[in-house]
Amino acid sequence: MDLSFLHVLERERVLEVLQRDRNLRMIEEERIRKMKCDLQELRRKGAKSYARQYGERTCARCQRPLGKLWNTGAVCRGCSHRICNRCRVGVADWKCTVCYAYREVKIRSGEWFLEERAKKFAATTDKYETIGEKLLKFYCVQRHIAVVPPTPPPHMEYEFRGRFRELKNSKAFTQSMEDLMVCFRSHIKKFSNSQNDVRGDLLTVDPNGKASCFRYSTQKSLSDTDINKSCSLTKRESLPNLFKKSKDSDHESSSTGAEEETSFSSEHSFDHRSSISSISTECGIFEGILVSGEMELAVAYNSSGSCLEITVGGCRNLTYGNSKKKKSHPYVKLYVLPDKNSKMKTSVKKNTTEPVYNEVFKYNIERHLLFGKRLQASVWHSGTLTKKVFLGEVLIPLDAWRQENSSFQGFYWYPLCPKAETLNGVTAENNGH
Amino acid sequence: MTDGDYDYLIKLLALGDSGVGKTTFLYRYTDNKFNPKFITTVGIDFREKRVAYTASNPNGTATGKTFKVHLQLWDTAGQERFRSLTTAFFRDAMGFLLMFDLTSQQSFLNVRNWMSQLQANAYCENPDIVLVGNKADLADQREVQEKQAKELADKCGIPYFETSAATGAEVDKAVITLLDLVMKRMEQCVDKPPADPANGNGAAKLGEGQPNEKRCAC
Ligand SMILES: Nc1nc2c(ncn2[C@@H]2O[C@H](COP(=O)(O)OP(=O)(O)O)[C@@H](O)[C@H]2O)c(=O)[nH]1
Ligand SMILES: [Mg+2]
Ligand SMILES: [Zn+2]
Ligand SMILES: [Zn+2]
Numbered sequence: 001m002d003l004s005f006l007h008v009l010e011r012e013r014v015l016e017v018l019q020r021d022r023n024l025r026m027i028e029e030e031r032i033r034k035m036k037c038d039l040q041e042l043r044r045k046g047a048k049s050y051a052r053q054y055g056e057r058t059c060a061r062c063q064r065p066l067g068k069l070w071n072t073g074a075v076c077r078g079c080s081h082r083i084c085n086r087c088r089v090g091v092a093d094w095k096c097t098v099c100y101a102y103r104e105v106k107i108r109s110g111e112w113f114l115e116e117r118a119k120k121f122a123a124t125t126d127k128y129e130t131i132g133e134k135l136l137k138f139y140c141v142q143r144h145i146a147v148v149p150p151t152p153p154p155h156m157e158y159e160f161r162g163r164f165r166e167l168k169n170s171k172a173f174t175q176s177m178e179d180l181m182v183c184f185r186s187h188i189k190k191f192s193n194s195q196n197d198v199r200g201d202l203l204t205v206d207p208n209g210k211a212s213c214f215r216y217s218t219q220k221s222l223s224d225t226d227i228n229k230s231c232s233l234t235k236r237e238s239l240p241n242l243f244k245k246s247k248d249s250d251h252e253s254s255s256t257g258a259e260e261e262t263s264f265s266s267e268h269s270f271d272h273r274s275s276i277s278s279i280s281t282e283c284g285i286f287e288g289i290l291v292s293g294e295m296e297l298a299v300a301y302n303s304s305g306s307c308l309e310i311t312v313g314g315c316r317n318l319t320y321g322n323s324k325k326k327k328s329h330p331y332v333k334l335y336v337l338p339d340k341n342s343k344m345k346t347s348v349k350k351n352t353t354e355p356v357y358n359e360v361f362k363y364n365i366e367r368h369l370l371f372g373k374r375l376q377a378s379v380w381h382s383g384t385l386t387k388k389v390f391l392g393e394v395l396i397p398l399d400a401w402r403q404e405n406s407s408f409q410g411f412y413w414y415p416l417c418p419k420a421e422t423l424n425g426v427t428a429e430n431n432g433h
Numbered sequence: 434m435t436d437g438d439y440d441y442l443i444k445l446l447a448l449g450d451s452g453v454g455k456t457t458f459l460y461r462y463t464d465n466k467f468n469p470k471f472i473t474t475v476g477i478d479f480r481e482k483r484v485a486y487t488a489s490n491p492n493g494t495a496t497g498k499t500f501k502v503h504l505q506l507w508d509t510a511g512q513e514r515f516r517s518l519t520t521a522f523f524r525d526a527m528g529f530l531l532m533f534d535l536t537s538q539q540s541f542l543n544v545r546n547w548m549s550q551l552q553a554n555a556y557c558e559n560p561d562i563v564l565v566g567n568k569a570d571l572a573d574q575r576e577v578q579e580k581q582a583k584e585l586a587d588k589c590g591i592p593y594f595e596t597s598a599a600t601g602a603e604v605d606k607a608v609i610t611l612l613d614l615v616m617k618r619m620e621q622c623v624d625k626p627p628a629d630p631a632n633g634n635g636a637a638k639l640g641e642g643q644p645n646e647k648r649c650a651c
Pocket of ligand 3: 059060061062063064083084085086087
């Protein structure tokens with residue numbers, strides 16, 4: 001598909017329309033991102049765990065005890081957990097709050113549509129890219145050829161070239177075009193080196209909760225706490241009615257045994273797909289790749305060994321690290337932030353988007369020091385030579401594991417997100433090998 | 434006009450022969466105005482409208498819940514020379530307004546062709562479509578009888594409306610009917626049981642594999 005059959009003026013008209021479409025799409029992507037952040041928060045909260053009497057029958061969502069005669073709870077059809085009256089949405093055909101939120105996000109984000117379409121156009125292009133987006137990308141790049149200085153590329157990700165190769169119109173696209181893309185890429189790279197700043201602001205939502213502002217500030221990098229702060233700002237009521245119920249029940253703030261979450265998510269059809277992927281255009285721009293899928297992790301504190309035990313179960317529904325060849329050799333890298341010397345890596349699994357690792361990592365740390373620490377687990381595609389392609393990450397605040405007897409220890413599927421922040425360690429990924 | 438304060442973004446698309454009134458129809462729907470001038474649509478265009486949508490039960494009673502829906506209404510050029518461009522946009526739309534001109538038998542005959550274009554290019558084999566016979570106000574020039582069009586619509590299992598972009602008659606109704614179909618479709622899509630049962634339960638994996646301590650040296 002290209003616009004070469006149009007007259008110049010016609011093409012301009014069409015590109016104008018596509019530009020308007022892009023504006024709308026950006027608003028939509030931001031809306032979806034927030035929605036999915038809220039959902040992740042809901043899941044996280046639901047899974048946060050405090051001491052719980054062994055064997056006591058409790059609601060899987062709010063952890064209130066269930067009675068023997070009244071309020072005995074009933075099994076949710078979505079996740080098969082026993083749920084109290086208060087944590088149900090709907091009457092006859094009810095679902096628990098989390099299952100309901102999943103379903104709702106899937107509808108409201110348009111994920112249902114992408115899934116349906118993927119059934120029909122299975123192996124064709126990028127699931128998330130609209131035709132308008134594709135055309136616009138191609139033509140905007142082409143129109144700016146003259147502007148970009150022809151500097152040699154410092155490094156380039158194969159993946160990115162691959163994507164553009166798909167877009168190109170073979171006759172219009174020449175080697176110089178590719179060079180152009182390369183330096184375009186390197187410019188973006190430079191720009192994204194100061195991502196700490198950018199990120200903080202990307203996440204900032206104005207207090208009215210209206211349109212978010214993409215301010216690219218010049219302030220120097222945010223400290224960890226600042227980042228946390230701005231993260232919490234993103235939590236706004238984009239699904240106002242949806243989460244109320246669970247919020248109400250949350251202040252007792254007990255929670256599910258995580259093993260329950262595990263069986264829940266494996267049954268849930270929403271989990272078959274990416275969570276944050278459709279919204280990751282910003283990631284798409286920076287990395288030339290879209291994020292999708294989930295990662296299965298179990299985190300536990302081992303008191304006798306004074307260490308945090310992180311088990312990487314596996315991933316599913318990953319994007320291809322090399323979309324041209326439809327290949328992925330994924331591995332998982334872990335950091336206990338902000339400790340940059342805490343890098344741990346799994347083995348690389350070849351040719352799969354559903355890698356299973358079952359690898360356990362130990363990080364020595366006193367329990368009370370977990371306060372303010374976060375686990376960053378990122379998936380990378382180990383490409384040819386030293387090329388590493390980012391496939392998504394999960395950030396987990398570790399505060400919950402400070403409690404003794406924390407029962408939040410089982411496996412849990414976390415949705416993969418676009419890159420939240422640049423760490424020294426992450427940038428080093430490209431050079432350090 | 435756009436901010437992110439809505440619950441659903443629904444993308445609909447109008448298609449049909451050139452001159453049947455797609456552009457005029459959409460303009461009537463979004464701005465409630467009529468433009469008698471014929472300005473050829475260049476390839477593609479879209480208009481937007483924010484509407485309140487109240488979900489209804491299968492029996493037709495309102496459930497009381499009202500949502501804000503942001504409609505993106507794609508307009509396409511009917512002319513052959515834009516065909517490759519316009520049909521490419523079919524795949525990004527969730528529902529379709531298939532229009533013909535009640536005063537042009539030819540535009541009605543072409544409905545079948547547009548149907549097959551949709552089948553080939555839309556996101557699924559049987560997308561939600563509403564058949565629209567436009568220019569109902571030009572009664573004396575009518576060439577397509579209601580019965581004829583209704584038969585075709587019934588055969589395809591889609592709703593049919595006779596509208597007038599000039600007077601506004603039935604315009605809203607046609608769009609809202611399509612919106613309703615799409616909204617129902619979304620629910621069906623997420624509620625139907627997944628085709629492949631999820632295999633591999635996370636908890637089951639716990640035992641497998643050999644938990645080996647690893648620390649990267651590099
Ligand atoms: N009388 C009448 N004229 C209409 C109606 N709808 C469109 N037209 C006219 O038909 C012509 C073609 O309409 P247009 O919307 O540009 O057609 P398109 O090619 O399908 O987009 C224009 O001159 C319109 O004013 C209608 O309902 N009644
Ligand atoms: Mg037109
Ligand atoms: Zn409960
Ligand atoms: Zn449930």
